[in-house]
Amino acid sequence: MKNKAKQSGKIAKSAATVSIAVMCSRVLGLVREQIFAGMFGAGMAYDAFVVAFRIPNLLRDLFAEGALSAAFITVFTDYDTNRTREETWQLASNVLVFFGILLSLLTLVGIFFAEPLVNLLASDFSAIEGKTALTILLTSIMLPFLVVISLAAVVMGILNSKGKFFVPAMASAFFNLGSIVGGVSLAFILPKFGHPAIVGMAIGTLIGGTLQLMVQFPALLKCGFKFTPRLRIKDPGLKRIITLMIPAIIGLSPTQINIFINTNFASSCVEGSVSWLNYAFRLVQLPIGIFGVALAIAAMPVLAKHAAKKDINGMKETMVSSLTMVFSLTIPASIGLMILAEPIIHIIFERGAFTAFDTSATANALILYAIGLFAYSSNKILVPVFYALEDTKYPLFASFIAVGANILIITFTIEKFQHLAIALSTSCSMILNFLFLSVVLYIKTGGYSVSYLFKALGKIAASGAVMALLLLWSRSFLTAQLNGGLLQACIVLAAQIVVASTLYITLLHFMKLQELNSVTSKIRERFSR
Template sequence: MTPDVANDDSSSQPPQDPAATAQPPARVGLMRSGLIVSAMTMLSRVMGLARDVVVAAMFGAGNGADAFFVAFKVPNFMRRLFAEGAFNQAFIPVLSEYATRKSREEVRELLDAVAGSLAVVLLLVTALAMFAAPWLVWVFAPGFGRDPAKLALTADMLRLTFPYLLLISLTAFAGSVLNTWNRFAIPAFTPVLLNLSLIGAAVLLTPLMSEPAMALAWGGMIAGMAQLAFQVPFLVRLGLMPRPWPNFAHSGVKRILLLMAPALFGVSVSQINLLLDTVLASLLSPGSVSWLYYSDRLVELPLGVFGIAIGTVILPALSKRHADQSPQHFARMLDWAIRAVLLLGLPAALALVLLAEPLLISLFHYGAMTEHDIRMAAMSLRAYSLGLIAFMLIKVLAPGFFARQNTKTPVKVGIIAMVANMVFNLILIWPLAHAGLALATALSAFMNAGLLGYLLRREGVLVFQPGWGRFALQLGGGCAVMGALLWGLAPDWQAWLGWGVWTRVGWLATLVVAGAGVYFAWLLALGVRPSQFKLNG
């Protein structure tokens, strides 16, 4: 029986015998699972924007904000690289295979060994990073070396934020287990606790700190503990709570490590590119790091709600299909995922380009955030938005390799894209400054997605299903109609500067609702139906 939404909230279920729950996960509707993750991710992203509104109002784009963004970006980058990146993509296919083909006791042994081994590695990395904090700041933000006070502040923050890597990586481990057992809502909701912690720290702890921005670093530490503690009861309820015991000799751990090595580049190249942007931005005019951060945050909203949500549900589903040896259904899933991200990603990217200044003004033009900051952030927002579709496609194409436990091919693609990003950076940074860095990231993302798609097609894994020509015309027409409406309806962005918060919010809501309404009305008129996107995992 296909689980309903309640299956994703195990707190509503009566306790079950662990021996019964640690069985091969039932198949679920991918669209339903995707909508669950999208809804939870939307809540998280909205809270993230609220967090950024608070941070922008209290700290603007000054030294304190720049220091925190770098101090939090370093462990956050490593989290995405090791925990939610390479580890997640290597762990879920192996765990899915164990859940499908192995006994309950073998699944438990795998979880115990992976949890213990991961914890040991993370403890060592965290301790080393805290000791080497000043040198890490030199590596990731060399421009801060021109200001000793800013360098010291960033290093102090890094010592507080790096334990977040340990805590959130263990949280990602727990989330991977829950996702494999189709409990998607819990891991998708967990980031809300990060945003609540940072908002609370900014409001409550800032007055208590000699350096106000240091409150944000403490908020990160609190968030890591809260997120890990939140997921533990759900693992217990499933009967899958590990008893961590390091065992690097375990065959499953060996396979995960073998798959992780190349996946470090293959799945996280976009994060490496964003980090390179931060390194180079630290060499530009003050505020460049913050302008890139605020624009990246807006792009992360549709990327997380649509692209990452679909990628989250499709990896376990593809892994199970590979374990079941169902290549035709595997190909249909990839085709479904590409159509889904285009359906939602194309209008989102267009809206970000057309409404860059109104969005930034409505969310961030308060307190210390100036009109100059808005203009600069809008430039990088438009550049990042051009690559939104590519960012999304990477999230759904890379699992086509990882689900088949092929991590070597994506690493080759990742290296090519990363080198291209460096070249684009050097070419575009001189005429476009920080916006050139954002545009370089977008261009390299298209190269990454294009190569992944080409190789999947060449291997016969990605097989486009009938109806793509008609679908392209439907999407193209919908985007054109929506773009024309937004272009004609939106007031000049200079007018937004003089409005109050509720006038801004009212106009922004009107534009979003009108744009989405005309887009989906066009699609419905041309025959696109929700039932066309139903597919079981």
């Protein structure tokens, strides 16, 4: 128990650091989405941008935030633990050179095949004149984003393995900052030269991605990194990373297939469906990033070190502690998003080209996405455990099960529920994925403390239920304030969230949930500094 407390404190400290940085990034991300909503609403231009960005983003999820990141951290941590300093930095340099070249070639191929890619992803766009052509143009502009963001992920992996979390987590805030400043500036300038304003936002994405990579360099040099511009294809460390990546890419590809299927279905729904789903999922990504991704980033090096030392018991304790923290943070977030969906969307997006109808459509999607929030975030913890164990076949099976469930649910519900069918199927498939991975890990590792998880879940559910009652009671008052001005509505919403969160944390504190106390104490420490 002492060891579990120590692990939770260590992960909570790193997660608190990452959460603060991710919070800055996600807030700037919301500002970026507000700008999109105000300038372009939920119509042709933003639909085209979402689909165009989805193509490099699908590949980014495979390389930057998926297979490459997890495989690199596993091997780099092993080198850092068991090899010389020189060998460790040579591996890092070789990986940067190899993937810089590989992804540049992949980007050129993507630009060449941009038209068939867009037609495959959103064939129904051709029904609206100029929509497919605009999407192809935006795709060609944004594809190089894949290169810079993947290299940024490698640099982030190095810094995380060295115990540096704040700078790499904060780097994504610079992506949003670059996208906002560069994109908005160009969106006002380019129409004067006959180009659509949305093209400026596409170029802004490249500016933001480059900033995300560059801002990490000073911290990397402080760690003693020495870049060697040399490509060694036969390097055993690089081979090991690629060996881990191949099954991991296959394992992650069903998730990307799901996104592809969802985008294809959404493009066949009424115009604006792609935009509504994207705005709603952006809001769900706020707690996913602050809680799920932050905890996964903090836990991954710890899991990798346990794996390098063959300490399976330590790995299981880390996983259970991390999952408990995820549950304690994402379940109340889901409750809040579901109950306050419409007021939140109204306050954040409803202005300019974004109408009251768009608010309603987006809010309904948000409610259904929020159902699977806990599972989506928990999978961010479970999948790296398989990578640390160098066993990637089970995430592959889980992903294919999720794809099958996704297709079935959408097929039977799309006609009646339109874009809402996609949000519902996403949550259901994520929950199924989570259940499968949890059971397999229990069998594979010889069992972990399920009783501890269920006791914690009972405390979380009880506290969440009380919080939900408070929010339901006060929701009607908030709805009445929406017509009283934006500032007034913001103040009332913020007050509701603060009071509900305080009640929830207080209840869990009295119930003595160790993990949440660890998180809150570390966040207090960080802010007090």
